[in-house]
Amino acid sequence: FLGEVRCADAPSALRSYTVTLVGWNDSEEPEPFVIGSSGPASCAAVLGFRDVISVGGIYTAEIDGYELPAERLRPSGGNASGSRRMLDVASGEAVTPRWTSRCGTTREDGVLAVNSRRTFIRPCDPLSDVSPGPTRLAVNASRILAPEAPHTACSLAASLDVEFSGGSLPPLVGVSCEAADVLFDVAPGSRIDLYAHADLASGPAGVECYAVPRAGETVYPTCQALTTKGLVAIDLSELADLCPPGASYDLYDASAPESPLNSLPLACGPTAKVGPFDAGDRSFAVTFRDGATGSPLPGSATCTATVIAGRTATATCFAN
Template identity: 35%
Template sequence: MLALAACTSGNSDDDDDGQIQTSLAIDPLAFLGDVRCSNEPGAIRSYVATLTDESAEGGPFTLPSSPPVPCSSRVSFTYVVEGHEYTARIDGYAQYAEELTPVGDETSGSPHMLVDGAQVAPRWTWACPGPDAADDAGKLVAKTGVNVVVQGCAAVSRPDDTQRAAIVLDPASALGALRCGAGDREIASFDVLPQGGALLPVLGVGCPPAEPIVYDLGAAPAGAHVFRLEAKNAAGDLVFGSRCFAAASAGVTATATCDPLSDTGALELDLGALLEAEQLACGSGAASYTATEPLPEGEQPETDASPDVGPVPCGERALLSALPPGAYTTSIEVRDAQGAPVLSADCGGEVRPGATTRAACAPR
């Protein structure tokens, strides 16, 4: 009685002699209803079915559960008794069937599932026949030589997905003219690094990705999400970078938009913190600033080098772009409304591919 009584089926339920076995079959079409079977956020991906023999001697007897089954496949129970009446319970999971392991082991027949050693609860549950079915409606009676397909299922628990939000991010959307491959300037893998700490990074995504990355935000508040996308070659060297953005809202699956991958970055000058530390404010005291061409750290500028950027109005940011990766420094000079210098400083920062680095500034 403890032997597994269920097997998945994609074709037929015949035995070796070509005869149909006495069996009960669970077909996803009988219970899914409006629940999507796909790899989309919020969709079901697998299920576990359990039969109870309501006619067993001594009272109802629950059979061993099926193994985890893909949501697109049938499962059949062959250890059923002709003339006995059965009910079925179906537990639906957001995980793929291969991610689930029955408590005990693969052959335990347990209806309880583990993911990476931790028990996980089903997100959906159906009863067949449903609890509100009439006495004669949807009765599941095993018949000799017949594969009876379960009918009359009804949901008894399901998540409220009406306000769930998700973000889909496809690293391949940032490739542009770049290629996946094993060369020094080809992309072997991606790292997706959410900014702000609310979401977890996804590292080592192959190029091309097998499927887009999905962030299920649940019922998290709507808002903007920014991601740093890093592309590495086969040696693990960071060669390209990009920025992705998505605006999440309740009940919507948003697609992140990614800038094209780039092998250069930018240094941003924002004098707010520097002026505050020096007790200066934009106005008559500080009206504008200029900056020299950024140089790799340690490289000395030419004598009497002229400003390369500016004058930039005080309070506005300057962007020093198209810089190869590395540490850079630049010199700035702040002037008042009459054009007289009031502050000189050195600014610098580490430039990364496809990213903008805010320079840190210190007075000379």
């Protein structure tokens, strides 16, 4: 069952293992039952079961392999407990196996115990490494440029740039559409936000993406399609005298103030996102209404923002 795993007293090698014996009832009761586990043994030793075996019984086995030597392990319930759970003798902490294998998975795979004969449970699957891998974020230019069809990415742009919010990771500049994944070792659980931008035939385009790394896995950021337009966030919390709770407001493009951009009045208090707009500097006019009657309220305001393709820009608002 070693497969490509070395049995040796060396780093990253198998040093010890345990065997869990599984018994199978007759064909009318197809569910197996666990008889128990052996104690830890050197990877060079042969493990066997005797007193718990019934002549004529059908048996399979499951193997757990460890990097720690056998003398560093003990079953959680004691040497005669038959427990599969191993503890570190030095620390008392539970030890997770680095590798596992199975010698049969069904009754038909099992071996028959014969009176006065040593029976080997085999064949066994090669040891499989079950240790958690590194936690990584993978940035792939083709997946960001063309989320639905990465193979078409190079027809959209030759490369892209990536910025991570808060400087959490170093920026990427000029990542080729044909480049392999750029990998970052990251902590699991914390959300990572990033902004990717590229020059498309239609002009500069961008998109905001995010990822939540999972322990032991490599994850890609979730992105929508790149866009040449952006949104604007309007926050009037600093203008509570003009826009108190319960009131509402209308937002106008300062260059075309004939009709409001909003189809319904916008409530004072919550931040509103409006757009999309072409990239560049924009100015908005704001008028206020009574929330109950819809009647105009005195005063007005102006909001300005620099729209960035694929991003949400926060406007700066001030009373006129």
